[in-house]
Amino acid sequence: MSTKVAVVTGANKGIGFAIVRGLCKRFEGAVYLTSRSAERGAAAVAALEREGLRPRYHQLDITDTLSLETFRDHIKKNYDGIDILINNAGILFKSSSKEPLSVQAEQTLFVNYFSLVSSCDILFPILKNGARVINISSSFGHLSNIPSVELRNRLKDENLTVAELSVLMRQYVDAVKQGTQAAEWGNSSYAVSKVGVTALTNIQQRILNSRDIKVNSVYPGYVATDMSSFEGPLTPDEGAAAPLYLALDAPDTIKGKYVWYTKEIVNWDGIMPED
Template sequence: MSSKIAVVTGANKGIGFAIVRGLCKRFEGIVYLTSRNEKRGAEAVAALQKEGLNPNYHQLDITDPKSLTVFRDYVKTKYGNIDILVNNAAIAFKSNAPDPVAVQAEETLRVNYFSVVSTCEILFPLLRNGARVVNISSSCGHLSCIPSEKLRQRFQDPNLSIPELSDLMRQYVEAAKQGTQAAAWGNSSYVVSKVGLTALTKIQQRLLNDKDIKVNAVHPGYVDTDMTSHKGPLSIDEGAQAPLFLALDAADSVKGEYVWCDKRIVSWSGSKPTENY
């Protein structure tokens, strides 16, 4: 029951896979690669084993509360606690996707925001004092990506609760269904989902301050993955560097922050930093 445990969601490929690789090399504990699809998860574990690394595997679909509960009970029974949780699982529709805006809005926020909320609700009770949570956000998660000043002020409210934030996310989905979202929210459901995730990070930290648990959001960079249609200039291992920094190396004073791909703490509400690759 005393083993240290790290968990990475959506880790069978891309940045999540590289984060598992980095944790296996440096984390003094057991690393769980999780994925929705067991076959792909097993293939990812086998690939890392060929590199001499030894992650453990467990199926985990963050959109399914039953899957989350099964995983929680497994970890609780076998180990008792979690020391590192990397919320990496996410989706993004392609720019030329034929799906209606309303469908894209509902599905993107279901996976990228609401499922992360439920993941945290179910797994956070297992976080050990001193644990670290890394929420994989994006440059799209910068507050400046939301056009409406009124909405930006709402997201920054220091007393904003998770239920209130979730209501905001539902308001966006409803606006997308009505076709009225563009002026206030912009035209990207992915942007809204990642702004929501970054806002969630700040609320979570506020709620966990008394438990010495660090929760941070990170923009990993523009990475060569399926999600970016392999247009990103960074390798997945380069994209894993900032998340690994927060999971393993950042000072304990780094909490509730929005961290850029070069490991800088940046202002979420100020000017959006440039990306230099």
């Protein structure tokens, strides 16, 4: 019987680290903690080993095509494919950031959206039939964060393609550079990037239906991590609960959904629940 494989990106700290911990406790197979920094990744693995857990490690920078291809080739060489893929890696510029808004927009969309697209382009071919993919979104990823009705309708269009969605995401970056983004897109690059993640999830599910692969996006809650300046009321382990539910426990009928940290399915283009 072949070894099952679970992969978590951006997993050396915060929610990603907690997801790896939860998988190591329950998933019967190889659990890969991946991170951009090999040094920080090794430290994270050592911390889990001190808890008696046995994650495996591989360096993975989702913004680097060569890194993604190297990791893909490692999995292909050693396993039959991936059973669980949790796309957790992402960035957030804090309100105190000094970088120009145009730089923040370009970098946020590059990491949170475009690098996710690249990751999936490279790793989806080695997903096993029946695999589960969890894209970490946010409450900012709810469609109500986009002011323009026309844009909201475009983003939820069931015929929207990845290529067309990517054009929209580039249009946002261009609008920020021109200072014209507020009326249609709002002023949060993080929100636009996570709306992009949620929209991408919906498209991916349509594409992968024929392989019985379940793709869902999830808001893990307002978690106390360095990304939130440790202001969130939830612990990382609490933030890992909904992603772990989708990875391990959710019925196969839950696919192409936007899931809240309470494990409830939320209407992406309806009223956003209170946090």
